[in-house]
Amino acid sequence: MTTHPPKHARYAYRGPVPHEVIKTVEFTLPPLQPGEARVAVLAAPVNPSDILTLTGEYGLLPPLPAVGGNEGVGRVEEIAGEPNGLEVGDVVLLPVGCGTWSTHLHLPVKTLVPLPHDVDPVQLSMLTVNPPTALLMLSEFVELQPGDWVIQNAANSAVGGYLAQLAKRRGINVINVVRRESAIEAVWAAGGEHVLVDAEDLPKRVRDAVGEVHVRLAVDCVGGVHTEHLARCLAAGGTLVNYGSMSGERCMISPRYFVFNDLTLRGFWLSQWYKRAAAERRRAVFAELAGLVADGTLHARVQDHYSIDHVADAVRAAHAGARSGKIIIEPNGPPRAAI
Template sequence: MKAVQILGFGTDPDLLSIVDAPEPESPGEGEVILDILAAPINPSDLLNFQGRFGSKPPPLPCMAGGEAVGQVRELGTGVDHLRVGDRVLALFAGRGNWCQRIKAPSVGLRPLPANADVNQLAMMAVNPATAWHLLKGFVALEPGDWVLQNAGNSAVAHNVVKLARHMGMRTINIVRSQSQCASVLEAGADAVVVDGSDLADRVQTASGNTPIKLAFDAVAGQATAKLGRCLANGGTVVTYGLLSSPSCQIDAADLVFRNVALRGYWFTHWFETSTVEERNAVYDVIAGLIESGVIDVEVEATYPMSQVKAAVAHAALEGRKGKVILLPQL
């Protein structure tokens, strides 16, 4: 079968290679064979290609790919909660799902909605779960509250917008350029502001001077401090990405005199420390919201695995309006 391998760290897509990998062995007791149907190219994948994801880079060469959706191809003995043809999340393989088939433990796997769009299901494991925890895990929010976030045109931000609207909250989304505003508003954002020196004033205007107690930071660096300046006394900035810098900056005056807090969130930590029951409780909600159309993230392009280099180059472009999806079976 075909799989994608990382040969070296960097931003050049030529550091990726399509290789012939051995077919998975027949499933043992409690195991399944999955055909990988679709896999999104996430910022974490791009960081992994650069050796910047996680506490230390993986040894090279290594297999590529994080989240994906798979379809059950073969069942091992003792697997009675799944059927051949069921679609399931493929997360347990860690970074290595950009391949055509994998063998995996069946524990914790459950069928996904049969009528849901396969590309939306492929994107449900990381970004919607991240958005869910950002909204539910740090500050007690009430209907009508405002939430502020940068990287407003990112996939996580779009999920925050849709989930916040579903929960009755409102969002202010910071983008880099005016050209990005329309797509964020179309996704359901209540307000969009372009980054700039007077950001705090324009955020206040957008919220009608309503105090904002929670902000989400995907950028790090000086962007963290900009968010802190926009928050009410006692507000919280949650950094979950490092798109521009490996470190966060925040004004000491905000920390000391206004009690603004800086927290961190990493999806992988939650996934590795939560129980199967805790994970499935979140994914059951997300799957239902995908099936009902509440979560519907724009897909800009799909690529067969044979065009993985073009797909990665596309995913790295600034100003994209949607996700890039890899289709290993094509």
């Protein structure tokens, strides 16, 4: 049971400067209802989708006022009624979109997924957005086999890192593309190979680096002309999947490339997959990913940790460019000064 007033990061409006709309405030937990558990939130990341939710640009916006945070992990402090296999002290995955930037939450027991106790909760807190995005883009669009080739941009992002790690485990080769020279070292440090800076001559530099390989899948998170740069690296009949627009621009590609090369262009949004996927499939994906985090196969770089009192600073840092890793909020961690 918490001895301090609970706090959460709340916003009553949306605006173009996300750190200005989010405020840390105290709140009162309602009485615990049968079938609910009180969970102390251990860690919650600040994702691009969180930033877009605060600015009003995301594809799914909660009614206002709202609490920030789409994913995280917590520890069960109390259970009312049937425990449904949970125990006090269990580390659990929080349901997507429940407002995880909070010291405490009351949540239905049936929505909580038990996780390993002996794994870094910071790494587990990033389990429900970026790792499944990477895993599903590697498996849902093209039947890749060991030895196949994939090219991705935003390779220094969290999804890019997870995708490279998953591909390596499966024996799939990845060409990693970044937008600035300073990002190359981070991709190398994470175990990535074949790292190139994006430019108009990307297809030529790919050939110079790895030869005339048959690239079957391209994964785009940048948009703009960068979409076409990737498409030009694909073999005839290849597939390009877009899952974001870090450039802030629409995807641009000439029919010369996707028509004459018989390319398939697809979009991917994890929220749609969550709506379609059966509960058994979701549990299987989480179990696989949690196991890979536990054994060290999957790991995301972390730039900074922030307390619940400095959520606005965390959002500002996450919104800034040229980061070296994820921004993590630890609502029940040790007090930390603003960075």
